[in-house]
Amino acid sequence: MAMNDTHSDSGLVLDRRQIITGAAALGLSATFGALPAMAQGTPKKGGTLRMGMEGGSASDSLDPRTYADSIPIAYSLMFWNTLVEIGTKGDATPELAESWESKPGATDWIFNLRKGIKFTSGKTLDVDDVIYSIGLHRGDTKSPAKGLLEPIKEMKKLSPTQLQIILSAGNADLPYILSDYHMIIVPNGTKDFSKPDGTGAFTLEEWNPGVRIVGKRKPGNYWKPGRGNFDTVELRYIGDAAARTQALVTGQVDAVNRLDPKTVKLLMKNKNIHVSRSKGTGNRLAFVALTDVDPFKSRDLVLAMKYGIDRQKIIDNVYSGYATLGNDHTIGPALKYYDAKQKQRPYDPDKAKFYLKKSGYTGPIELQVSEGAYSGATDSGVLFQESFKKAGGNIELKRVSADGYWDNVWLKAPFCAVYWGNRPTADLQLSQTFLKGQAWNDTHYDNPKFDKLVIDARVELDETKRKAMYAECQHLLSDEAGMICYAIGDQMDGGSTKLRGLEPHARYDMNDERLAEKGWFA
Amino acid sequence: MLKLVVNRLGLGLLTLLAVSVLIFICTQILPGDVASAVLGNQATPEALAAFRKELGLDVPAYLRYLHWLWGAVQGDLGVSMTNKRVIIDELLPRLHNTFFLAGYATLLAIPLSVGLGILAAINEGKLIDRAANVVTLITISIPEFFIGYLLIILFVVNLDWFPSLATVFPGISFSERVYITTLPAIALTLLVAAHMLRMTRSSVLAVMSSPYIEMAFLKGATRSRVIVRHALPNAAAPIITVVALNIAYLVVGVVVLEAVFVYPGIGQLMVDAVSKRDVPVIQACGLVFAGVFVFLNTLADVLVILVNPRLRHQR
Numbered sequence: 001m002a003m004n005d006t007h008s009d010s011g012l013v014l015d016r017r018q019i020i021t022g023a024a025a026l027g028l029s030a031t032f033g034a035l036p037a038m039a040q041g042t043p044k045k046g047g048t049l050r051m052g053m054e055g056g057s058a059s060d061s062l063d064p065r066t067y068a069d070s071i072p073i074a075y076s077l078m079f080w081n082t083l084v085e086i087g088t089k090g091d092a093t094p095e096l097a098e099s100w101e102s103k104p105g106a107t108d109w110i111f112n113l114r115k116g117i118k119f120t121s122g123k124t125l126d127v128d129d130v131i132y133s134i135g136l137h138r139g140d141t142k143s144p145a146k147g148l149l150e151p152i153k154e155m156k157k158l159s160p161t162q163l164q165i166i167l168s169a170g171n172a173d174l175p176y177i178l179s180d181y182h183m184i185i186v187p188n189g190t191k192d193f194s195k196p197d198g199t200g201a202f203t204l205e206e207w208n209p210g211v212r213i214v215g216k217r218k219p220g221n222y223w224k225p226g227r228g229n230f231d232t233v234e235l236r237y238i239g240d241a242a243a244r245t246q247a248l249v250t251g252q253v254d255a256v257n258r259l260d261p262k263t264v265k266l267l268m269k270n271k272n273i274h275v276s277r278s279k280g281t282g283n284r285l286a287f288v289a290l291t292d293v294d295p296f297k298s299r300d301l302v303l304a305m306k307y308g309i310d311r312q313k314i315i316d317n318v319y320s321g322y323a324t325l326g327n328d329h330t331i332g333p334a335l336k337y338y339d340a341k342q343k344q345r346p347y348d349p350d351k352a353k354f355y356l357k358k359s360g361y362t363g364p365i366e367l368q369v370s371e372g373a374y375s376g377a378t379d380s381g382v383l384f385q386e387s388f389k390k391a392g393g394n395i396e397l398k399r400v401s402a403d404g405y406w407d408n409v410w411l412k413a414p415f416c417a418v419y420w421g422n423r424p425t426a427d428l429q430l431s432q433t434f435l436k437g438q439a440w441n442d443t444h445y446d447n448p449k450f451d452k453l454v455i456d457a458r459v460e461l462d463e464t465k466r467k468a469m470y471a472e473c474q475h476l477l478s479d480e481a482g483m484i485c486y487a488i489g490d491q492m493d494g495g496s497t498k499l500r501g502l503e504p505h506a507r508y509d510m511n512d513e514r515l516a517e518k519g520w521f522a
Numbered sequence: 523m524l525k526l527v528v529n530r531l532g533l534g535l536l537t538l539l540a541v542s543v544l545i546f547i548c549t550q551i552l553p554g555d556v557a558s559a560v561l562g563n564q565a566t567p568e569a570l571a572a573f574r575k576e577l578g579l580d581v582p583a584y585l586r587y588l589h590w591l592w593g594a595v596q597g598d599l600g601v602s603m604t605n606k607r608v609i610i611d612e613l614l615p616r617l618h619n620t621f622f623l624a625g626y627a628t629l630l631a632i633p634l635s636v637g638l639g640i641l642a643a644i645n646e647g648k649l650i651d652r653a654a655n656v657v658t659l660i661t662i663s664i665p666e667f668f669i670g671y672l673l674i675i676l677f678v679v680n681l682d683w684f685p686s687l688a689t690v691f692p693g694i695s696f697s698e699r700v701y702i703t704t705l706p707a708i709a710l711t712l713l714v715a716a717h718m719l720r721m722t723r724s725s726v727l728a729v730m731s732s733p734y735i736e737m738a739f740l741k742g743a744t745r746s747r748v749i750v751r752h753a754l755p756n757a758a759a760p761i762i763t764v765v766a767l768n769i770a771y772l773v774v775g776v777v778v779l780e781a782v783f784v785y786p787g788i789g790q791l792m793v794d795a796v797s798k799r800d801v802p803v804i805q806a807c808g809l810v811f812a813g814v815f816v817f818l819n820t821l822a823d824v825l826v827i828l829v830n831p832r833l834r835h836q837r
Contacts, residue, residue, distance in 0.1 A: 052687075057794035058612070059803070061605035142573060209605065210794060211689060211786040236689060239790075240781045242671065246686045247784075250678055253687075403797070 041500065042226075043520040049230040049499070051515065052238040052253035058210025062193040064184050065136060065143035070257060071213075073181045074513040075235055078215045080184035080198035083111060083130065084175045085514075086424065090334065090506030092175040096125065096185055096199065106170035106459050111178075113161040117223055119187050121197045126160040132188040134178075145182035148428075170459035176424040181513070201228025201517050212236045215516065229520035248273060248494050255495035255502055255519075257509040261322040264492055274497050276511075278504035280324035280333045282489030283419040285374060287367060287384070289482035292444045293414045300359035302482055306345055308352035310387035311486040317383060318376040322492065326485035329477035330420045330429050333488070334506050337426040337470035345478065352391035364396045368409050372402025373417035380486070381417065411442055418442055420485075422507060426470050427458050434477060443482030450476050498522055527824050534820035538812060542594070545808040546587045549801045590802075594809060600802040602795075609806045613788065617810060619690055620787040623703055624772035627710035631772075632765060635715040639722025639761075640754065644746050646727060655723075658716035669709050670782035677705060688783035706783040710776060714768040721764040725757040732756075759826045766822030774811045 056071025064080075067073055085095040094100075098114045117125040134155065137143040151171055156164040165174065187197055196204050201222045202215030213235045222228035236253060238244040241260040247253045249270060259267065259275065268275050289296035289305075296302055306328055315323045324333060327345055331338050369381040378399060385395040400409050409416050423429040431454055432438055434445045450473060457469040477483065491509045495502040501519030505512040511519070574580055581589075593600060599609040635658070642651040661669065678686040684705045729735065730753055738748045777789030788807055795803035 057798065058791045059602060059604035059794050059798050059800055063605075066605070140572070206691075208691070208786075210790065212691065236687070236784070238687070238784050240784065243686065243782055243784050246674060246678065250682075250686055252685055 041522060043229050043500070044522070045229050045520070046231055047229075047521040048232040048234060049255070049516060049519060049521075050234045050236065050253040051510070052236045052244050052247045052256045053510070054237075054239050054241070054244065054258045056209070056237055060209040062196060062207075064133075064182050064186070064193070065141060065145075067182055068144060070509060070513060071235065071237065073508065074510060074516065075213045075215070076181065076184055077200065077514050078202040078213075078233060078235075078516045079196035079200045079204060080186065081200055082179055082181070082183050083113075083185065084179040086176075086179050086505075086507050086512055088503060088505055088511075090336070090424075092179060095179075096130075097175075097178075100175055102172070102174070104461065106172045106174070106461065107167045109165040109167070109174055110158070111163045111165065113163065114223075115161055117199050119197050119199055120203055120218065121187065123187055123197075125185065125199060127157040127163045128188040130163055130185055131155045131157065132190070133185045134183060136186075137182055143182060145180055148177050148180060171427070172459060172461060173425040173427055177428075179424060199223070202233060205232070210237055224517070227517050230516065233516040235516070245494070248496070251496070254499050255493060255510065255515060257491075257493050259492040259494050261320040261490075261492070264322065264494075265320065267494055272497055274495050274499070274502065276493045276495065276502045276504050277322070278334075278491040278506070278509070280488045280490065281422055281504075281506055282323070282491045283374060283421055284326060284330045284332065284485050285323070285376070285380065285419050285487045285489060286326070286330075286417070286483050286485040287381070287415065288418050288442045288484070289415045290442075290444050291482040292446070295359075295361045295363070295365070296414060296482055298359040298361060299480065300355045301361050301365075302484075303479075304352045304355035304359060304391065304393060305365075305388060306484055307348045307355065308388035308391040308393050309384045309484060309486050310347040312347070313387065314380045314383045315487050318379045319487065319489065322490045323487040324490070326487045327474070327478055328481065328483055328485050329474050330423075330433055330483075330485060331426055331470070331474055332422065334422075335426055335429065337467055339467075339471035339474045342471070342474055342478065347387060349387075349391040352388065352393065356391060356393055364394045366396045366398055366415060368398045368400050368413045368416040370400045370402050370405045370409065370417065372400075372405035373410070374419040377417040384486075411440070424507065426473075427454065430454050430470075430473055430477075433483075434481060445477070445481045445483075447476060447480065523827065526827050530820055530823045530827070534816050538816045541812040541816070542591060542809060543587070545805055545812065546583075546590065549804050549808075550583055590805065594806075599806040599809075602800055602803050604798050604800045604803075609803055612791070612803075613806055613810065615692060616786055616788045616791050619785065620773055620776075620789070622690075622699065623706055623710070623776070623785065623787065624769065626700070626703055626707040627714070627772050628769050630707055631711040631714050631718065631768070634711065635718035636722050636761065636765075638715075639719040640726060640749060642719065642723045643726040643730070643753075644749055651723075654719060658712075658719050661712040662716035666709065666713055666776075667778050667782050669712055670706070670779055673705050673709055674782075686783070688785045690786065703785070706776075706779055706785055709779055709783075710772055714771060718761070718764055718768055722757075722761050725760045726753050729753040729757045755829065758829045762825050762829070763822050766818045770815045770818045773814045 051074070053071050053074065055069040060072050062076070064076065067076060081096050083095060083097040085093050087093045096114055096117060097111045100109060100111045102109045113125060113127060113130065119125065134149065134152075137145040138149050138152065151167045151169055152165060153168045154166040156166070158164050167174065171177070185199065186193070190197070194207070201224075202217055204213075205216045206212065206214035215233045217228060217231050238247060238253075238256070241258065244256045244258070245260065245263060245267065248256045249267070264275060267273055289302055291297060291302065311325050315321060315325065325344055327342060333340070367381055367384070369377045371378055381397050385397055388395050410418055420433060423432075432440055434441060434443070435451055435454060436446045453469050453473050457466050460466040460469060493502055493509050498521050499519055500522055501511060502515060503511050578586065590600065597610065599613065601607065602609055602612065638654045642654045645651045674686045677684045685702055686705070688702050688706050690699050690702065726749060730749070735748060735753055738752045743751075774789075776787065777793055779785070780787045780789050788810065792804060792807035795807065
C-alpha cells in the first residue's frame with residue numbers, strides 16, 4: 001500500500017487488495033513447528049497484554065465493511081466473532097457456528113449456531129443476526145468481501161439457531177469463505193459500529209485509531225474455555241519496524257508483528273524474546289508480465305526469464321533467508337492442494353539463454369519496481385537483472401513512486417512487481433488471479449483448459465480427483481503464465497517469553513490476529 | 523508603526539487565503555480519488571458514482587471550495603471520508619501533541635543555540651567557537667531518523683533513562699508527558715540548533731564591524747558587554763526570523779521523527795490521510811500547517827518591526 005517513504009520499508013504490507021488473505025494449510029503439519037497449546041500449560045487469567053503492531057492507520061474504523069489490514073482485524077476480533085474460525089494448521093473449525101453440512105453438489109448448506117451465546121448488550125445470538133451481518137457485504141455495498149459472497153443466492157432462517165444458505169453454483173469451500181474477517185457477527189440492525197456490541201471476550205475501553213485501542217475483559221466466563229484471559233488488552237500502532245523491535249526488546253510491549261527479516265537473527269539471540277515464524281504463509285512475491293502485450297506474447301521470452309532469475313540468491317540477500325522458493329504460481333506450500341511433487345524451477349542460465357534465443361527477442365525489457373509494491377521489490381529487481389544478464393538478457397529497471405503504485409502501475413505496466421496475499425483456499429488463490437476476465441488477472445492469462453479445471457474443482461468432492469486437478473493447474477501456470485513468482489515470504493512475530501499463545505499460524509500473523517483472545521501470561 | 527503592523531497582519535491573512543485555494547486545488551489533482559481508494563480496483567462504475575454522490579464529489583469544485591472555506595472559518599473542518607469521524611475532534615488532540623513537542627523542543631533549542639551563538643561570537647576563532655560550530659553542523663547533517671536511533675541506543679538501550687516509545691495518551695499526567703517526550707525533544711533540538719546558532723553568531727559579528735561598536739570599545743567596555751548590550755539588540759532581526767522559521771519546522775516537518783518515536787502528532791495523521799486520499803483530512807492538516815507557518819512568520823515580522831530602534835522611535 002502506498003505509505004510514505006519513511007516507513008513503507010518496514011515489512012510486507014497488506015492492503016485493500018487482499019480481500020481475504022488466509023491460508024488453508026489443511027492437514028499439513030510439517031511446515032508449522034508449533035508447540036501444541038497443551039505443552040504450554042494451562043491458561044491463566046489476568047494481566048495486561050500490550051501489542052505493538054503494524055498494519056493500520058489513523059483512518060481506521062470499526063465498520064466491518066472497511067477492514068483491510070492487520071490492526072483492524074485484530075481489534076475487531078477482540079469484540080466480535082465469526083461463524084467459522086481457522087485452526088492453527090489452516091482447517092475450518094467451529095466458532096459461532098457449532099456445525100455445518102452440505103448436500104452433494106455443495107450448493108445447499110446448513111449451519112447450526114451455538115446456543116445461548118450473548119452479545120454485550122445481553123441479547124442472545126440468533127440466525128437473524130447472522131443473516132444481517134453477512135448481508136452487510138452483499139448487494140449495494142462497498143465492502144471488499146462483496147465478491148466473495150456473490151455465489152450466495154439465498155439465506156433462510158430454518159429455526160432461531162439453524163441457517164440455510166443456497167448458492168447459485170456449488171462451492172465446497174463455503175465455510176472458509178465465512179471465516180473471512182469481514183464476516184464478523186453483529187446484532188441484527190446495527191448501523192453504528194462505534195460502540196461495539198459483540199460476542200467477543202472484550203469490550204472497547206479506548207478508541208484512538210492510529211495511536212492505540214484498549215479493550216477490557218467482560219465480567220464472567222467467556223464462552224470459549226481457556227480463551228479471553230487478559231484483564232486488559234492494549235493494541236498500539238507502531239508502524240516503524242525498528243521502533244517496534246526496540247519496544248519489544250526494552251519490554252515496553254509484550255508482542256509485535258511483522259519483524260524485519262534483516263534483524264530477526266539478532267532478536268533470536270535475546271533470551272527474553274520468543275520469535276514465532278510461520279513459514280511460507282506470507283506474501284507471494286512476483287514480477288508479472290502482460291502476456292498479450294509485446295514482447296511478452298512470446299512464451300519463450302517469459303520462460304527465459306523464469307530460468308534466468310536466481311531465486312535463492314534473492315531470498316538469501318534481500319529476505320535474509322526468511323522466505324520459501326516460489327515456483328511461478330501462487331499456491332504456497334502451506335496450502336492443502338499444493339503439489340509437492342512439482343519440480344522446483346532452478347536458476348539455469350544455459351536454459352535461459354536457449355529460450356531467449358528461441359524467442360528471437362534481443363531488445364531491452366523494462367521492469368517497473370517500487371517499494372510500494374512490496375518491501376524488497378527494488379533489490380529483488382536488481383538481483384534479477386544481474387542474474388539474467390549472465391544468460392544474455394537485458395532488463396532495464398524503472399523505479400517508480402510508491403504512492404499510487406496500485407492505481408497507476410499495477411495492471412497497467414506491461415511488466416511490474418506485485419505481491420499476492422495468502423488466501424484460505426486454492427480456489428480463491430487461483431481464480432482471482434488467473435481466470436480469464438477477472439479484473440485482477442494481472443498477467444492476462446487466458447487458457448480455457450485452466451478455467452475449466454478451476455471451475456470444476458470447485459464442486460469436486462472426490463479429494464483425489466480434486467488434488468490432481470489443482471496439481472495440473474499449478475503445472476500449467478508454472479509453464480505458461482506471465483507470473484515469475486520467485487519467493488513466498490515468512491510471517492514473523494515476536495513476543496516476550498512470559499507470553500503464551502503466540503504460535504505460528506497458517507493464515508495471518510499474531511496467531512491469526514487472535515492473540516488477544518488466545519494468549520495468556522505464564 | 524501601527525500601520526506597518528496592521529499591514530503585516532493583513533498580508534498574513536491574504537497569504538492564508540491564497541494557501542487555502544492552493545491546498546484545495548492540489549488535493550483535487552491528486553491522482554485517484556477517495557472513492558476509488560476506498561472501494562478498490564474492483565469497484566463497478568455505478569458503485570463509484572453512488573459513493574461519489576454520497577460524499578458530495580459530484581458538485582462543481584469551486585462550490586465545494588466555498589462550502590469548505592465557510593465551514594473552516596467557523597471551525598468546522600468536515601467529516602473524515604474514511605472513518606466518518608469529525609475531523610476537528612481527531613485533529614485537536616494531535617495538534618496539541620505536536621504543539622507540546624514543538625514547544626518543549628523550542629524551550630530547549632532557543633536558549634541553547636542563541637546562547638551558544640553569542641558565546642561563539644564573543645570567543646570568535648577560539649576553541650569554543652569552533653567546537654560549537656562543528657558539533658551543531660554534525661547534528662544538522664545527520665538524517666533526523668538516524669539521530670533518533672542514536673539517541674535510542676544511548677538513552678534507552680545503554681543507559682535505560684527514557685522509554686523509546688513516546689506515545690502519549692489523553693489523561694496522562696504533565697510530568698509523565700514531559701518525561702516520555704524528552705528524547706524526541708532532544709532530537710528536534712539537535713536538528714534546529716545549528717541554523718539558529720550560526721545565524722546568531724554571524725549577525726552579531728556583522729554588527730561588530732559597525733562604527734558605533736568601535737566607539738563602545740573605545741569607551742573601554744569589555745567584549746562581552748559590547749556584544750550583549752550594544753551589538754545584540756541590533757542583530758536581533760535576522761535571529762528572530764530564523765527562530766520563527768525553525769519553530770515552524772518543529773511543527774510541520776517532524777513526521778519522520780514521529781514515526782521513529784511513535785509519537786501521535788499531526789504529521790502521521792496527514793500521511794495516513796494522503797495514502798487513503800481522505801481529502802477533507804488532508805485539507806484540514808494543510809490548513810493547520812499553513813496557518814502555523816503564516817502565523818509564526820507574521821509574528822516574526824511584527825517582532826522585527828518592534829525591536830528595530832529606527833522603526834520604534836518615530837522621527
